[in-house]
Amino acid sequence: MERNPMETMQGRRRAFASIAALCALLAAAPLYAAGPAEIASADRALWPQPIDSPAAFDRASRAEILAFAHELALAEPLDDAALAQRLRLKQVDRASLDNIRARWWQRLADNYRLAARACAPREPFCAPAADDAALRKLAAGFDAAPTPAFAAWRSDAAHFHRIYLDEQLRLAALFPRTSSEIDTYSAQEVDGSELPDRQFLLTFDDGPTAPGGSTDALLRTLREHKLNATFFVLGERLQPRLAAEAPAKTYAGMCVASHGWQHQSHSRWPQWQDSVIRSNALVRSETGALYRPLFRPPYGQRRADSGEFFREQGLRVALWTIDSQDWNAKVDAGQVQGRLLSLMLLWRHGTILFHDIHDKARTALPWVLRQTRGAGVQWLDCRRYPLAD
Incomplete structure (x- = not known):
């Protein structure tokens, strides 16, 4: 059937507009380098x-x-x-x-x-x-x-x-074209390398999960082992849980800080400042004494010139030195635990990155505790971090 020339022209315009919108979206989106082909795990x-x-x-x-x-x-x-x-x-x-x-x-x-x-x-x-x-x-x-x-x-x-x-x-x-935890921009940022020998800080990102999920199971595990940790939570995940239970009760005995409103890179996202302000306000108002004035950027990515903004907000960027890779589908819980222990031996102190939306830490962490019992390893109380300057 022969098409109306006007309809054909309008269709082409719509197609061109769609392509232009897609290109604009891709240009505005944060650019992530392809990750390594293989992840290190030790036996x-x-x-x-x-x-x-x-x-x-x-x-x-x-x-x-x-x-x-x-x-x-x-x-x-x-x-x-x-x-x-x-x-x-x-x-x-x-x-x-x-x-x-x-x-x-x-x-x-x-x-x-x-x-x-x-x-x-x-x-x-x-x-x-x-x-x-x-x-x-x-x-x-x-x-x-x-x-x-x-x-x-x-x-x-x-x-x-x-x-x-x-x-x-x-x-x-x-770095610094793609920022990450590999380096800090100033002494205002902390990553755990400043901790004393044999001292480690536990941190968990990306939660919380829905009630009854891996976040709650992990919290039980930490309490059973008389440990605490800093949870860097996402605003869009924390907000839906408010109706079920007060965060101050959920995270009792822990520390809570902001990971942003959404898990997007804060290096190029136009709304990154709003994400920081909005999520930090929610965490601070809902967690009371558990609140820590820290911000962990998703992927560790933040702007090189963001230091003054964080100072004005009363926040410090908190990175990490040991990535457990528990978020990575290429490694299982057994590989996470071997990797973690080898890196603790290598770096001897630092901040450990886990994710409470995954369940691997609940297996890996108790194993590491058993392996290092009597070895002089100390798990830093999250309420003492950052250390006094």
């Missing part, structure tokens, strides 16, 4: 000794530090093109990479000295390294287990730390 069963004392924790910590530092040293000679190819990126920010790698080396050297201060004679993984230059040299030669008992662990650790390093290098190579 802690291959470590041949229990981690049930401070000395045992230090021994395992030295081993993880040397294994990660070895992979870091191997990657340093790569030029930008080779590194971009390895990380599946179009380009890398060399200044950001150099800055963050220098900070890693300093922190690794500090951690190694802490872990080696009570080394017994002929103790494994105890060669001296007084500074980051000495650790680089020591790590470069750490390509084999010191004894056959550690051979299976060393092979698994090489795989784990190569993948974990690439996770971190991707974030460093993209």
